[in-house]
Amino acid sequence: MSKTSATALPYDHPSRKNKVLLYAIGGIILFEFLAFLFFYLKNSNNNPFRLITDFHHVLNLIPEMMPPNFHLLFGSWDLWLNMTETLSMAFLGTLFGGILAFFLCFMAAKNTAPLPFLYPLARTTLAILRVAPDYAIMLIIVIAVGFGPFAGTLAIIVGSTGMFGKFFADAVEHTEKGEIEGVSTVGADWFQSIRYGILPQVLPSFVANMCFFFEINLGAAIALGVFGGGGLGFHLNIANDSLNYRDMFAYLIVILLMRISTEWISDKGRNFIFKEGALLR
Amino acid sequence: MKPDPKDIIVAHGPSRRKQNLMLMIGIAIVVVITAWRAEVDIPTLIRDLPEGIARSQGFLIPDMSAFPKLTGSAFYTLLLALIPTPIGIILAFLFAILASANLVPAPVRNVTRGIITMKRALPEYVTMIFMAAALGLGALPGIAAIAVGTIGMLSKIFADAIEEIDERQFDSFDCIGASYWQKIRYLVIPAIMPTIVAQSFFRIELNMRAAGLLGAVGAGGIGYEITRSMMALEYERVSTAIIVTLIFIFIIEKVSDFMRRKILADEKESLTK
Numbered sequence: 088m089s090k091t092s093a094t095a096l097p098y099d100h101p102s103r104k105n106k107v108l109l110y111a112i113g114g115i116i117l118f119e120f121l122a123f124l125f126f127y128l129k130n131s132n133n134n135p136f137r138l139i140t141d142f143h144h145v146l147n148l149i150p151e152m153m154p155p156n157f158h159l160l161f162g163s164w165d166l167w168l169n170m171t172e173t174l175s176m177a178f179l180g181t182l183f184g185g186i187l188a189f190f191l192c193f194m195a196a197k198n199t200a201p202l203p204f205l206y207p208l209a210r211t212t213l214a215i216l217r218v219a220p221d222y223a224i225m226l227i228i229v230i231a232v233g234f235g236p237f238a239g240t241l242a243i244i245v246g247s248t249g250m251f252g253k254f255f256a257d258a259v260e261h262t263e264k265g266e267i268e269g270v271s272t273v274g275a276d277w278f279q280s281i282r283y284g285i286l287p288q289v290l291p292s293f294v295a296n297m298c299f300f301f302e303i304n305l306g307a308a309i310a311l312g313v314f315g316g317g318g319l320g321f322h323l324n325i326a327n328d329s330l331n332y333r334d335m336f337a338y339l340i341v342i343l344l345m346r347i348s349t350e351w352i353s354d355k356g357r358n359f360i361f362k363e364g365a366l367l368r
Numbered sequence: 369m370k371p372d373p374k375d376i377i378v379a380h381g382p383s384r385r386k387q388n389l390m391l392m393i394g395i396a397i398v399v400v401i402t403a404w405r406a407e408v409d410i411p412t413l414i415r416d417l418p419e420g421i422a423r424s425q426g427f428l429i430p431d432m433s434a435f436p437k438l439t440g441s442a443f444y445t446l447l448l449a450l451i452p453t454p455i456g457i458i459l460a461f462l463f464a465i466l467a468s469a470n471l472v473p474a475p476v477r478n479v480t481r482g483i484i485t486m487k488r489a490l491p492e493y494v495t496m497i498f499m500a501a502a503l504g505l506g507a508l509p510g511i512a513a514i515a516v517g518t519i520g521m522l523s524k525i526f527a528d529a530i531e532e533i534d535e536r537q538f539d540s541f542d543c544i545g546a547s548y549w550q551k552i553r554y555l556v557i558p559a560i561m562p563t564i565v566a567q568s569f570f571r572i573e574l575n576m577r578a579a580g581l582l583g584a585v586g587a588g589g590i591g592y593e594i595t596r597s598m599m600a601l602e603y604e605r606v607s608t609a610i611i612v613t614l615i616f617i618f619i620i621e622k623v624s625d626f627m628r629r630k631i632l633a634d635e636k637e638s639l640t641k
Contacts, residue, residue, distance in 0.1 A: 115454045122451045126507045133507050144502030168405075175402035182399065218617045219610055220580045220591065226598045227427075231420025232413055236406040241413075310493045310581055314595075317407070320493070327497050339494065346489035 148332065155336040166322075170341055172236050173318035174349075176308040180243025181301045187244065188213075188251030189293070193281060195252055196259035198267070201277060213256070217249030221307050222314050229315065239316025243304050254296050258289045291360050298353040298360075305349060309342065319345075426603030434608050438593060442612045444507075445589035446620075449572060449579040452511050456518025457568050463519060464526030464560075465552065470538060471530065481527070487520035492578050493585060500586055510587030514575050521574075525567055529560040565631045569624035576617060 126133040159166055193199045195209035225242035232238050267284035312320020326334040465471050467480040492513045499509030541551050583591025597605040
């Protein structure tokens with residue numbers, strides 16, 4: 088209570104907390120209003136109330152999608168092979184993005200950068216890789232390798248290298264100093280101090296991050312398909328463009344099944360890593 | 369009697385080295401299979417990469433005359449990402465209350481969890497297609513798609529945070545006769561506020577990426593500019609657009625880092641006092 092003067096209410100006083108919350112909500116409402124106004128003035132099609140008044144158009148799509156194209160689902164293997172294509176893109180992208188980021192992150196961490204000028208250089212490189220949109224990277228890669236899942240895979244590798252690099256480097260910077268000092272005291276060189284001083288501390292978080300980003304990369308793999316990356320996204324886009332809503336529903340079912348099951352698996356994997364300490368020994 | 373060290377090792381199953389080797393072989397097999405499915409073609413890449421780089425030299429000379437217009441598009445994309453974020457957070461909070469076992473009966477919780485899982489599994493791009501089929505292309509379907517994605521992702525995280533609240537805290541609120549809404553206002557909201565703040569600012573960054581992507585498939589903004597210039601082989605313009613995106617995301621990251629630290633520090637202060 089030392090900081091409270093006679094006039095000001097204590098920080099955690101309910102009425103003051105309510106006031107802060109009210110100001111926050113008021114600010115958000117004002118921002119939403121102005122932003123929607125901006126869009127509305129730009130194009131009167133962007134009237135937000137159309138989401139409510141015209142929502143029956145969305146519902147009208149549902150009868151058109153019924154029933155899903157069962158022939159596509161069970162008649163042949165094509166759909167399921169497309170699914171493995173998308174899964175492969177996400178898996179390879181996550182794995183090799185993780186491996187590349189693993190080599191870069193020690194240069195992008197302040198406490199392990201071998202040369203001082205490498206730190207800002209590596210950080211900037213990672214920022215550019217992270218920020219450059221996936222689809223732009225893919226359209227550049229397409230110049231070299233042509234359309235197909237390989238271009239999508241390379242784009243995901245580049246994008247997730249940037250993402251992982253930042254997370255990994257932050258994890259390396261947050262490690263305990265004592266262990267590195269302890270290892271260097273007994274005469275470990277740079278590689279050995281990383282292998283025995285830092286790696287045991289950060290490996291679980293690395294792998295957990297990769298499990299988490301596998302899901303995000305799966306979404307990216309579907310989206311890249313739209314730009315010609317192959318897999319489910321490509322076929323979904325074609326079904327949509329040709330107004331084949333029953334085919335679209337079949338693809339949607341597969342996408343939902345795939346995402347839900349991979350999320351379950353990666354949840355289990357993360358719990359295993361943290362609770363059982365599989366990598367901590 | 370002391371146990372023989374050998375027995376302990378045997379009780380732990382195969383040695384660590386052997387486990388690692390098995391893991392490596394397993395990963396290698398999966399990599400080979402997935403590489404076959406993803407049509408990985410390293411020789412073509414090596415052969416054609418120099419030509420690809422030579423053809424994309426336009427990226428090195430950004431077209432600065434397009435800078436003001438592209439800044440406008442990036443601002444559009446920023447609004448596209450910022451508008452649905454608070455809406456999504458508030459709705460996600462409501463969904464989270466309906467999806468936590470300690471606030472609602474179990475059947476309600478399970479049904480809500482199912483809805484959230486479905487929402488999260490639906491890619492933003494697919495939601496966008498649906499909305500665009502009904503509402504036409506433009507900012508509106510993009511906003512709706514990002515809001516749905518935000519709800520799906522955040523409501524699970526919030527619900528997990530609510531379910532981690534200690535049962536005894538609810539008991540103590542019952543003891544002093546707090547109503548349901550008072551419990552939510554004075555127990556649940558303070559308990560998950562750090563999660564809300566941290567996740568929200570991270571979400572803005574993710575939504576910015578999503579907004580760029582949705583722009584490319586019809587919502588407009590910088591994503592549309594990038595794909596259009598790319599198709600027209602105007603690499604100088606794409607390069608400028610990427611630079612503008614870099615500047616915007618850099619500023620957002622710095623601001624959100626600052627805000628997050630400030631708000632979380634305030635929260636901590638009010639908790640410790």
